[in-house]
Amino acid sequence: MPITQLNIRAVRNLSDLSLAPSPSINIIHGANGSGKSSVLEAIHLLGLCRSFRTNKLNHLIQTGSQRCTVFAQLDAMGSGVSQPLGVERNLESDCRIRYAGNNIDITTLAELLPIQVINSETFMILEGSPAIRRQFLDWGSFHSNPEFIRLWRGFRRVLKQRNSLLKYGKIEQRIRVVWDQEFISYAEQLNTLRELYIEALKPEFDLILADLLEGISIDLSFSPGWDKKRGLDQVLDENFERDLRQGYTSAGPQRADLRLKVDGHTASERLSRGQKKVVVSALKLAQGVLFYKLNSRACIYLIDDLPSELDQHHSRLFCNYLEKTASQCFITCVDKDALTEYWSEPAGLRFFNIQDGCL
Ligand SMILES: Nc1ncnc2c1ncn2[C@@H]1O[C@H](COP(=O)(O)OP(=O)(O)O)[C@@H](O)[C@H]1O
Ligand SMILES: [Mg+2]
Incomplete structure (x- = not known):
């Protein structure tokens, strides 16, 4: 109670x-x-x-x-x-x-x-910016692993530092290597927790959606914010000149996103407004069900x-x-x-x- x-x-x-x-x-x-x-x-x-x-x-x-x-x-x-x-x-x-x-x-x-909120803005999860989906993802990651908040804070700190060095426009190679090592270490740990969370959420979501939205199946997947086929160190290296021109880090967990697909197509482009609301409802219910399973409380x-x-x-x-x-x-x-x-x-x-x- x-x-x-x-x-x-x-x-x-x-x-x-x-x-x-x-x-x-x-x-x-x-x-x-x-x-x-x-x-x-x-x-x-x-x-x-x-x-x-x-x-x-x-x-x-x-x-x-x-x-x-x-x-x-x-x-x-x-x-x-x-x-x-x-x-x-x-x-x-x-x-x-x-x-x-x-x-x-x-x-x-x-x-x-x-606390889980469902209101007219929540229903924008599919159409809105990736930030809304990261918030959704991080609610779950936070509540499923006590390490998450430490990693998330550490990562935000390093990202902020790296971006201010990029804005300054000049970074000595020696300093850059140190910051990048720390960036990569936080990024990979944070990413693992997010991946694990989505893996655990997927079956709950699939079950609920099958009841709520008959005949439509949605493929839920996670995109880490950089090309995983290449290591993050390689991605940071390759992007460095561009990042320096732009004054911010273009790849990393700060760009993570959720992907929802219907028959290979982006769900937000394919589903009706009403169907999107049902999908969002299933996502939010799945979070509640998984929270209960992991924490033995609601x-x-x-x-x-x-x-x-x-x-x-x-x-x-x-x-x-x-x-x-x-x-x-x-x-x-x-x-x-x-x-x-x-x-x-x-x-x-x-x-x-x-x-x-x-x-
Ligand atoms: N800072 C405030 N101080 C006093 N009243 C406010 C303030 N902000 C909003 N209100 C009033 O609070 C009322 C309640 O709003 P709300 O909870 O959104 O209503 P409902 O959800 O029932 O439609 C509104 O009449 C609004 O004008
Ligand atoms: Mg109201």
């Missing part, structure tokens, strides 16, 4: 809102502008210390307030004992996170509260306006799978009836009607 009690203060139009969520399915319904997405945004803040809608804190924090806070009672490890978790952000951008009486950092928080799904994204048939299938992931879900919709009938265990449902930021 993850979040057992939630209190939101000064997040958008939610001045002071408390709720006791169900451990399984929570449906938050109300008119447009009532504050439904803001509840999801607040839970996202609780898990990641930031919004999924904006980087600007003055939009997230209620007008007239200096700070916003989200408190929860959380049974993160499913041990049956809830601990208090609180996240506060102020207009100066400071972030304070307290868990079980101690200050914790953002990485510990992200491990504690694994993640939290925040799903914004499901009925407006999927048709009735696919909404039903999607909800059936959500139940199977054993996750705590927060789903918003305008009309509660649109989501009432899709569940095999209606007893686990809890409805929250929100009006002008109040329940």
Whole structure:
């Protein structure tokens, strides 16, 4: 049972809102502008210390307030004992996170509260820039291997250094060799974790997609960001003059991507808008299923306006799978009836009607 009690203060139009969520399915319904997405945004803040809608804190924090806070009672490890978790952000951008009486950092928080968001932007995974797909990939890699964050940070640091040397325009051979060795070492380790993750995700995705999208099979694969047939050392050497002219490193894990193909063609070019949404749903569900298998605990799904994204048939299938992931879900919709009938265990449902930021 993850979040057992939630209190939101000064997040958008939610001045002071408390709720006791169900451990399984929570449906938050109300008119447009009532504050439904803001509840999801607040839970996202609780898990990641930031919004999924904006980087600007003055939009997230209620007008007239200096700070916003989200408190929860959380049974993160499913041990049956809830601990208090609180996240506060102020207009100066400071972030304070307290868990079980101690200050914790953002990485510990992200491990504690694994959050999956599904909203209109998530549905852009297939069409959007590679950065969105890398984010998807790295969510999974982070939660499947504790080494990932150290490698990712190390790699970002070396990449930044290498790029600033390239921008400077002159690099002594001796210095370049040292940086490239470090770059390659991080790149290869990071790449291995990403590859392993996609290998593990693939069978889950295939199974779910076969149920969700009959008759269409998608080939999911991973592209590391450089030509693997040649070693990364050779690629860096060959690209060096061009990288120097451009002032950045053109090949490496910073260019990794996911490839989705239908009958050999790029899925985003072949599938209808609706089909793409179903594929994205399958990807996100597969992540939840795999997370559960690897960690023996479930993640939290925040799903914004499901009925407006999927048709009735696919909404039903999607909800059936959500139940199977054993996750705590927060789903918003305008009309509660649109989501009432899709569940095999209606007893686990809890409805929250929100009006002008109040329940
Ligand atoms: N910083 C803010 N301070 C106060 N109210 C805000 C702020 N930002 C947005 N709002 C208001 O919060 C309300 C809730 O928005 P939202 O959660 O997106 O609604 P819903 O998802 O129910 O359609 C909107 O009416 C919006 O005008
Ligand atoms: Mg909304």
